[in-house]
Amino acid sequence: MRTAPHLFNEDARLSALAEYDLLSGTDDVDLSELVQLTARMFDVPIALVSLVERDSQVFKARVGIDACGTDRDISFCAHAIAQQNIFVVPDAKLDLRFANNPLVLGEPFIRFYAGVPLRAPSGHAIGTLCIIDQRPRNGLSAREAADLKSLAGIVVDRLEMRRLAVAGAVSQSRFENIAATSPDGIICADHDGRITFWNAGCERLFGFSAERAIGSSIDLIVPEHMRGGHGGGLHRVANGGTPRLVGTTVELDATNEAGTEFPIELSLSMWRENGRASFGAIIRDISERRANETRLFNLAHRDSLTGLPNRAVLLARIAECAGASEPIAILMLDLDGFKNVNDTLGHTAGDHVLREVAERITRCIRPIDTVARLGGDEFAILMPGRPELQMVGAEADCLIASMSKPFLVEEQTIHIGVSIGIANSPRDGVHAEDLLSAADLAMYQAKTEGRNCRRFFEAPLRDAAIKRRAFEGEIRRALDANEFELFYQPQVRIADGALLGVEALLRWRHPEQGLLAPDRFLPTIESGLLAPEVGAWVLKTACAEAIHLRAVTPGLVMGVNLFGAQFRTGQLAQDVEHILTATGLPPQGLELEITENIVLRHDELMLAPLRRLRQLGVGIAFDDFGTGFASLSLLKRFPLSRLKIDRSFVRDICADKVDAAVVTALVYLATSLDVEVIAEGVETEAQADILRACGCGIVQGYRYGRPMPAIELRAHIAARRQLAA
Numbered sequence: 001m002r003t004a005p006h007l008f009n010e011d012a013r014l015s016a017l018a019e020y021d022l023l024s025g026t027d028d029v030d031l032s033e034l035v036q037l038t039a040r041m042f043d044v045p046i047a048l049v050s051l052v053e054r055d056s057q058v059f060k061a062r063v064g065i066d067a068c069g070t071d072r073d074i075s076f077c078a079h080a081i082a083q084q085n086i087f088v089v090p091d092a093k094l095d096l097r098f099a100n101n102p103l104v105l106g107e108p109f110i111r112f113y114a115g116v117p118l119r120a121p122s123g124h125a126i127g128t129l130c131i132i133d134q135r136p137r138n139g140l141s142a143r144e145a146a147d148l149k150s151l152a153g154i155v156v157d158r159l160e161m162r163r164l165a166v167a168g169a170v171s172q173s174r175f176e177n178i179a180a181t182s183p184d185g186i187i188c189a190d191h192d193g194r195i196t197f198w199n200a201g202c203e204r205l206f207g208f209s210a211e212r213a214i215g216s217s218i219d220l221i222v223p224e225h226m227r228g229g230h231g232g233g234l235h236r237v238a239n240g241g242t243p244r245l246v247g248t249t250v251e252l253d254a255t256n257e258a259g260t261e262f263p264i265e266l267s268l269s270m271w272r273e274n275g276r277a278s279f280g281a282i283i284r285d286i287s288e289r290r291a292n293e294t295r296l297f298n299l300a301h302r303d304s305l306t307g308l309p310n311r312a313v314l315l316a317r318i319a320e321c322a323g324a325s326e327p328i329a330i331l332m333l334d335l336d337g338f339k340n341v342n343d344t345l346g347h348t349a350g351d352h353v354l355r356e357v358a359e360r361i362t363r364c365i366r367p368i369d370t371v372a373r374l375g376g377d378e379f380a381i382l383m384p385g386r387p388e389l390q391m392v393g394a395e396a397d398c399l400i401a402s403m404s405k406p407f408l409v410e411e412q413t414i415h416i417g418v419s420i421g422i423a424n425s426p427r428d429g430v431h432a433e434d435l436l437s438a439a440d441l442a443m444y445q446a447k448t449e450g451r452n453c454r455r456f457f458e459a460p461l462r463d464a465a466i467k468r469r470a471f472e473g474e475i476r477r478a479l480d481a482n483e484f485e486l487f488y489q490p491q492v493r494i495a496d497g498a499l500l501g502v503e504a505l506l507r508w509r510h511p512e513q514g515l516l517a518p519d520r521f522l523p524t525i526e527s528g529l530l531a532p533e534v535g536a537w538v539l540k541t542a543c544a545e546a547i548h549l550r551a552v553t554p555g556l557v558m559g560v561n562l563f564g565a566q567f568r569t570g571q572l573a574q575d576v577e578h579i580l581t582a583t584g585l586p587p588q589g590l591e592l593e594i595t596e597n598i599v600l601r602h603d604e605l606m607l608a609p610l611r612r613l614r615q616l617g618v619g620i621a622f623d624d625f626g627t628g629f630a631s632l633s634l635l636k637r638f639p640l641s642r643l644k645i646d647r648s649f650v651r652d653i654c655a656d657k658v659d660a661a662v663v664t665a666l667v668y669l670a671t672s673l674d675v676e677v678i679a680e681g682v683e684t685e686a687q688a689d690i691l692r693a694c695g696c697g698i699v700q701g702y703r704y705g706r707p708m709p710a711i712e713l714r715a716h717i718a719a720r721r722q723l724a725a
Helices: 010-018 032-042 141-169 172-181 200-206 229-238 285-300 309-324 338-345 348-362 388-402 433-447 457-479 518-527 531-552 572-583 595-616 633-637 657-673 687-695 711-725
Strands: 047-054 057-065 069-071 087-089 114-118 126-131 183-190 195-198 249-255 260-274 276-285 328-336 368-377 378-383 405-410 412-414 417-425 454-456 485-491 499-510 514-515 558-560 590-595 619-625 642-645 676-679
Touching: 010 126, 032 047, 032 057, 032 126, 032 141, 032 285, 032 338, 114 141, 126 141, 141 249, 141 260, 141 276, 141 285, 141 633, 183 200, 183 309, 183 657, 200 276, 260 285, 309 328, 309 368, 309 378, 309 433, 328 388, 328 657, 338 348, 338 412, 348 368, 348 378, 348 388, 348 405, 348 412, 378 388, 388 417, 417 433, 433 454, 433 457, 457 518, 457 531, 485 531, 485 711, 499 518, 499 531, 514 518, 518 531, 531 558, 531 572, 531 711, 558 619, 572 590, 572 595, 590 595, 595 619, 642 657, 657 676, 657 687
Parallel strands: 417 454, 499 558, 558 590, 590 619, 619 642, 642 676
Antiparallel strands: 047 057, 047 126, 057 069, 087 114, 114 126, 183 195, 183 276, 249 260, 260 276, 328 378, 328 417, 368 378, 405 412, 485 499, 499 514
């Protein structure tokens, strides 16, 4: 709906602005808390209440900017007041109206702007509530737009009380003329506190008719437990006492005809006629506004799901403790196994668990501690007041014990755990971000060491993290500079020494450190962001090499190890199919190897793509089986074509009967499931003989060839062919 044309009459708009008398410097309208709240809610550096005059704009309230106003011709708000709705500029440098604006090219370097017109009852826009960022944004979501409008409504409410107070200060006759048509409740009272005027707004607000109200004491609308105070104050001012509320706006409780109490905003004016004092009060029901203020305040300070304080509150309280040089402890909590709740039972069940987690945490902490939800399944606790390590450890143990108890959601029993990292100030840092980072590193250490435990931060953790980040940067460079290579290790049949396949193994030829062993860099790749990209390179390179090898060794199978991150993309099956098509390698020429650790972390993500690839003809090998926590049920659930017996069972097989028994059992189990078996780490003829006696006919190890570059592998194959001939 468009604003009526007469509302763009500039003289009328300026007259509407003048009714508030906001530019004289004598008003008491304080909007500083509102603009601070606005800036926090929208995470912007600048928030303003701007009043637009004929030639300039004046900032009635501001945060994040030193200037008190600007010329109107460069003002963004001058554009906003001409709009019926919110005026949004996602990127000022991409908008011809503002690209060369001095406020964009210089201080405050505006890139993003959003402003809501502030409208007087006449409909004229007198200014805006606006937010400004020095970075471009994608606009405002519907929720953000609604919140900004709600905040603007609160600003207008406070300004309106000022407008009516200004009118009331002139004379009773003008006061009553305005009051007759005002939607607000307006009362006039005489020297003795008796009501002399009661408008229609008061009838709607309090339920009393004008006939009932006029002549009654002002106590008519005052709650019983507060009566007497108001009348006494009026008498004191009427007899020459110093006014305390006159000319100010206050929030009080009032009562209606039914006896129900509700919050009101009251602006009191006083004038004298014929030597006697008279009073005027402008009254507004602020129940809805207070509810909106509470909602907006909570939105800026509390997590909407759990009701706990959010990250902003936690950071502020840590800063308070740092400012007072008060030692504190920070506990960072991350739930173990929570992802499975969302994946198997849905996000509604996950939300229920998170709310109960918040309650359990609250029961474990002290009254002076702060618990905040940082997002997802991550929580943090601030322990102020010089907590001792023993006390901090006891609280962490309470949390671990509490989380280990089952959760019941929709008749489903859920088990999760919690990993906790702990940092102490000032030992581990003073600033909030440093402490949270230290606690976060300790928490990840707890996860690495088995989960469902607590760990205190130690300096080497940060050093390791710094080195890891630097190493990740090197990995990016290595990938771009083609420093990675693939080595290949033969897989042969014991009976006749026939080459059946090779396993592709990643190596890094570092320009300064030479050829790096896998344990120097693979853990960093697996835990970093480049794992899917590196994994795709390995797969493509190995498949291309397999084409050359199969030309001289028909039927050879190329084994490729997968990273867990390749499953997180959800595109593994499509990626493999695309590479097979691009290289021309038939599906039967590829075998993908997965480990127990990957299965345990990505169980549900893995089944669908692996089943699809197995149906296509790609082999699926289970590597390092028996060395971790995988259960036998995985052999039944996963579409396996081969089981790889880990080298730890082969190393001592000649001297340890238990190892021989384990290998025999694994071979029998795999054979029963129609799954092939291959043993790794075979270095001697004696090991090969025992493996053959146990029923394992395919092996891999130094006895038959070390991992070697492609050119050496081709020479190795040629030498074997020549020897056989």
